[in-house]
Amino acid sequence: MLGAVRTPAPSPGASTREPAIASRPTTNPAPIDADEPWMRGLHADTGYLLYRLGLRSGQLFNSFLQESGLRLRHYAVLRFLATTPGALQRELSASLGYDPSAIVGLVDDLEKLGFAERRPSPDDRRSRIIVLTEGGRAFLRDTDEAGQRVTNELVQPLDPAEREQLHALLQRVSESGLG
Structure with missing residues (x-):
């Protein structure tokens, strides 16, 4: 057959299933239709509705932030720093509920953009605090809207x-x- 593309056979022991998540679009969840029988249970589940709203909120906000190269997680760090000057990374991790290793990367990103900087802690020379810069404040003013x-x-x-x-x-x- 002309134009047919032949797919190589999978190696022995390899999965032949398509990855379920990779092929699904994640940009806009389908609207909730409470009339669908399978949705009635989920529609009655407050936790699921909160999840859907959180997902949609994050998608909308991330699409706005996309141009800056930042994500909602970066914004959360900046917002925390605006109310807690000179926070330790472990405070950021505990307060925001992010893994400590994720905080390191987020702060690195914010430092590169000039939105935050690490400084020696005045209370403990071994520690460094994260401080919001004037550039970070300006970014927050723009993104709050x-x-x-x-x-x-x-x-x-x-x-x-x-x-x-x-x-x-x-x-x-x-x-x-x-908590």
């Missing part, structure tokens, strides 16, 4: 009182559940 747009898009169906109530409830759950 985008964060507000993302939030507004996510909670658009709610009136202002419902938005406040949702925020208060999420804050309460977050504070007790994320």
